[in-house]
Amino acid sequence: MSEVAAPNLMRIGALADKAGRTQRTLHFYEELGLLTPVGRTKGGFRLYDQDSLVRIHWITRLQDLGFSLPDIREFLVALRSAQSAPEMMKSLQAFYAQKRLDTQSMLARLQALDEELVTALDYLSGCHTCAPATEKSACSGCETGGHADIVAPPLVAGVHDRSPSMDL
Amino acid sequence: MSEVAAPNLMRIGALADKAGRTQRTLHFYEELGLLTPVGRTKGGFRLYDQDSLVRIHWITRLQDLGFSLPDIREFLVALRSAQSAPEMMKSLQAFYAQKRLDTQSMLARLQALDEELVTALDYLSGCHTCAPATEKSACSGCETGGHADIVAPPLVAGVHDRSPSMDL
DNA sequence: TATCACTCTCACGTGAACGTAAGGGTTGAT
DNA sequence: ATCAACCCTTACGTTCACGTGAGAGTGATA
Numbered sequence: 001m002s003e004v005a006a007p008n009l010m011r012i013g014a015l016a017d018k019a020g021r022t023q024r025t026l027h028f029y030e031e032l033g034l035l036t037p038v039g040r041t042k043g044g045f046r047l048y049d050q051d052s053l054v055r056i057h058w059i060t061r062l063q064d065l066g067f068s069l070p071d072i073r074e075f076l077v078a079l080r081s082a083q084s085a086p087e088m089m090k091s092l093q094a095f096y097a098q099k100r101l102d103t104q105s106m107l108a109r110l111q112a113l114d115e116e117l118v119t120a121l122d123y124l125s126g127c128h129t130c131a132p133a134t135e136k137s138a139c140s141g142c143e144t145g146g147h148a149d150i151v152a153p154p155l156v157a158g159v160h161d162r163s164p165s166m167d168l
Numbered sequence: 169m170s171e172v173a174a175p176n177l178m179r180i181g182a183l184a185d186k187a188g189r190t191q192r193t194l195h196f197y198e199e200l201g202l203l204t205p206v207g208r209t210k211g212g213f214r215l216y217d218q219d220s221l222v223r224i225h226w227i228t229r230l231q232d233l234g235f236s237l238p239d240i241r242e243f244l245v246a247l248r249s250a251q252s253a254p255e256m257m258k259s260l261q262a263f264y265a266q267k268r269l270d271t272q273s274m275l276a277r278l279q280a281l282d283e284e285l286v287t288a289l290d291y292l293s294g295c296h297t298c299a300p301a302t303e304k305s306a307c308s309g310c311e312t313g314g315h316a317d318i319v320a321p322p323l324v325a326g327v328h329d330r331s332p333s334m335d336l
Numbered sequence: 337t338a339t340c341a342c343t344c345t346c347a348c349g350t351g352a353a354c355g356t357a358a359g360g361g362t363t364g365a366t
Numbered sequence: 367a368t369c370a371a372c373c374c375t376t377a378c379g380t381t382c383a384c385g386t387g388a389g390a391g392t393g394a395t396a
């Protein structure tokens with residue numbers, strides 16, 4: 001059922017187009033050992049197949065997950081040294097399981113940040129009550145007076161500029 | 169009621185310690201216009217106060233939110249040019265509101281990635297049925313044979329190594 | 337055969353966020 | 367006065383993930 005599909009080869013430009021990356025990027029991946037052409041023309045042009053495209057998508061995915069390219073390389077080296085397929089799959093599993101933990105803690109962090117943003121926005125919405133004519137300096141009492149005794153949230157507290165002239 | 173608290177000044181080392189960053193980092197922030205000492209000793213040592221610490225925490229927070237230091241600088245410049253306090257607060261609000269959108273789309277992306285990880289892990293758990301004695305090459309049929317007709321998820325499909333020798 | 341788009345291999349550039357000396361001067365405690 | 371601990375400026379180094387040519391060769395088409 002599965003077609004063996006004639007060696008549907010392409011050169012780097014075509015692959016770059018399909019993958020949405022530049023030729024330089026693919027060269028770079030090769031330098032790092034992440035992507036190897038299936039062959040070369042007699043003239044020296046790199047040749048790639050469909051698997052190359054899959055590999056690139058995979059790399060992109062891992063980058064999205066927060067892996068650096070050296071990370072990925074390290075992982076590929078580890079995989080290569082695996083003796084059996086199940087061992088390989090196991091290390092892949094461990095790899096992703098670990099990453100899932102990371103991802104989830106990242107999710108938690110982001111959620112916390114989101115809440116902090118909401119808090120800051122809530123606080124700031126109170127500032128609209130100040131008359132537009134108010135001088136900037138006059139509203140320095142925003143935290144002590146205007147906002148009563150509500151303490152400014154961290155995302156707001158840092159902006160005060162008491163420096164004489166920070167023009168650069 | 170609010171104590172004016174004696175000019176609780178400190179030098180860069182103390183501030184760096186309290187903030188958990190290096191002196192170089194604080195110098196660097198100053199170069200970028202993000203942090204200005206409140207003064208200097210006659211000898212030229214930088215002096216900071218508590219606000220400096222708050223500012224550093226604020227910078228850190230924004231970095232967590234994905235802002236680059238130049239981004240933050242740009243923002244501070246914009247703030248400084250605001251004519252009235254409410255205008256300033258409004259731009260701060262807009263800034264954070266936008267960031268909240270970014271954060272939420274990031275959350276969505278991460279969640280998608282998490283699901284993808286789960287899919288990959290599910291798929292891989294099937295690989296354990298392979299006997300440990302199986303040769304690495306022998307399990308190339310993992311997708312076509314062993315896993316029946318389930319197609320390998322993207323996070324798994326990219327790992328196949330058909331390169332002759334990818335040693336660097 | 338000539339043409340032209342495509343590709344090759346160097347190899348230096350970029351920007352973010354600092355690190356790491358080098359070669360000095362400053363503080364303040366004894 | 368001396369000394370260790372602290373700080374100053376200047377300036378080059380580092381990692382990541384490529385960008386940007388330069389100068390030359392290759393492939394397919396007219």
